[in-house]
Amino acid sequence: MISHLRTQHPKILVVGDLMVDHYLFGSCERISPEAPVQVVQVQKEQDLLGGAGNVVNNLLSFGAKVSVASVIGKDSAGEWIKQRLDKKGVETLLIQEDRPTTKKSRVIASHQQIVRIDKEEAKPITKKSEEQIIEIISQNSFDLILLSDYGKGVLTPTLTQQIIAMSNVPIFIDPKGKDYSKYKGADLITPNKKEASEASGITIKDDTSLQQAGFFLKKNFDLKNVVITLSEEGMAIFDEKMSKIPTFAKEVYDVTGAGDTVLGAFGFACASGLSLHEAAHFANLAAGVVVGKVGAATATLDEIEAYEKALGHRGAEDAIKSFDEIAAIAKRAKKSGAKVVFTNGCFDILHLGHVKYLQKAKELGDILIVGLNSDSSVKRLKGKSRPINPQYDRAYILASLEAVDYVVIFEEDTPYELIKKIEPDILVKGADYKDKEVVGSDIAKETILIEFVDGKSTTKIIERIQNND
Incomplete structure (x- = not known):
């Protein structure tokens, strides 16, 4: 599988909410005299592409040719995103609106996240911005389109439905919110267990409720396929039937961005010719690598191949x-x-x-x-x-x-x-x-x-x- 993927460089468009993930790493050894809170002595700061940007990072690490369409603010964070994407060789349509660029600051001490501070304004983008994104899609050809929805306003119901309706290539979506009607007709959605429970109205607590929730989403929103990620339990695929795939994670340090890795891995693998079940195996391996790192991390094909070998076995079910x-x-x-x-x-x-x-x-x-x-x-x-x-x-x-x-x-x-x-x-x-x-x-x-x-x-x-x- 990996040897085949090394030869593939599919052209993939990412549409969604771009943001800056700001990390402050330090030590925590005392309590503030001003209030009963911990004092973190910052030792290192780091900025990373977050949200849809992390999907872009994952695709680049796999070897895809990536384009991105999104909306940013007229501020330093928006300018940083633009420069970062340009440096990575990503083709961009970044529309600037009068709104702050989403920035999430995480304070981490001893591998533990102490607090997260969000700066954002989650309002729908303008109709003009929607039209510009549709125009860029209609004027270019892609092998697959990924919609990374963080609920910050880029993927409005109108824009999402227009993209699904006009596209002649697969549309894979990492959804947000309880109403999935705006995703109707998509080729694949990848909610986690909590999101799938909320969107279906069925609390997932065992395999029976999992199956009910998965097929409810598939049927009611006319989705070709549904993948529900189950954290340490792996993931479940819903096509003609439900198939569960166990996780490969050995140690979990940070689940930040794991959903981005899953979306990117499915998109890259399927655009490279793999079946949905083969893509799920690849996505599970990639997620296993990523959650063993701190922050919104990525996984290269070399890392995934080494990780698969380190597991020491191939599941017999995967060979049928x-x-x-x-x-x-x-x-x-x-x-x-x-x-x-x-x-x-x-x-x-x-x-x-x-x-x-x-x-x-x-x-x-x-x-x-x-x-x-x-x-x-x-x-x-x-x-x-x-x-x-x-x-x-x-x-x-x-x-x-x-x-x-x-x-x-x-x-x-x-x-x-x-x-x-x-x-x-x-x-x-x-x-x-x-x-x-x-x-x-x-x-x-x-x-x-x-x-x-x-x-x-x-x-x-x-x-x-x-x-x-």
Whole structure:
């Protein structure tokens, strides 16, 4: 995944509330004689791009080409934002209005935030500013548009709906407030658990209420997809069904800007050709890196790759893919020069013969995809008493093997349609197909037969159990 993302530089527009995140770092060792409050001795100050600016920072760290449209004030904070974005090479439409630029000052001592001081005026931008933002969108082409809504007035209901209606590229949104009607028709929104609870009117306290809230938002606001971030519990994706993805965070120092990282990661990954579920895996890793830092931080692809390796494992569930997902994965792999190997079977009771067979298949290329007969398919092929193990169990066990990269369940009697989707470089079957036609051999570049381990088969294992042997 990361190797593919390194080659991608999608053009992404960020529209939303820009602000300055001002940090004062120091030590706190005494109480003020003037009032019962702590005294912080400031040792360092730092200004960072905040709000939509942090989304921009995250996209830049991933390697995207970024443009931004927003409104700033006619003040030093607004000028600082403009200079900072120019220095980073970001194309900007920064409209100046008679309002203060939002600035959030955080006082931090011993890695703990003591107080936050906000300077802002959260009023809707003018109609003229709305028209200027629409004009810049209509005059330029982007691969994806991200709307970063902090409720400071840039993303008015009128502007938000105009952007969604006029755009021919995906619109991903980090929402704000309780009324999501202004986001109607968006491709993806990424509220956290509290925001999703407030917007749906359903208090999320378990998986049942989580599912109800997610699908309420999806249905009532005509959203193609919803992702609810769940802090230390990871995130939940709502497309055709609800899927939960666990968090990868080891230590949490500061959640400031974590939502910006999630939005930016989803946008970058999907604009680079990854599926929503692959993007969720990437976003979870990126968020895991960011919350281990102090302040509105970012994560580079190098950091994310190192973090993934440090975790020491790949979740088996992440390796179980749909037809469309595996087709996209195979296409990207072949484009990058990797050799894709495909084999298939029932793999009902996994045994030594299966493992050695799959190890040999993996040695033939770079990526091994296993097509797995569904339960109904196995019954038609093997009889009503089979399979012994249900399809999800079989898929999970296969996906846990080191030799196997991906598993795809197919319902048909043969994997021909799946092979057409994947177009593998090498098709592998057992040596018992020596005098038979191998399904899909007309599609794969090469077909290779592998010898089985003598005496090892699911049928023989079942017979031994039945005979108490």
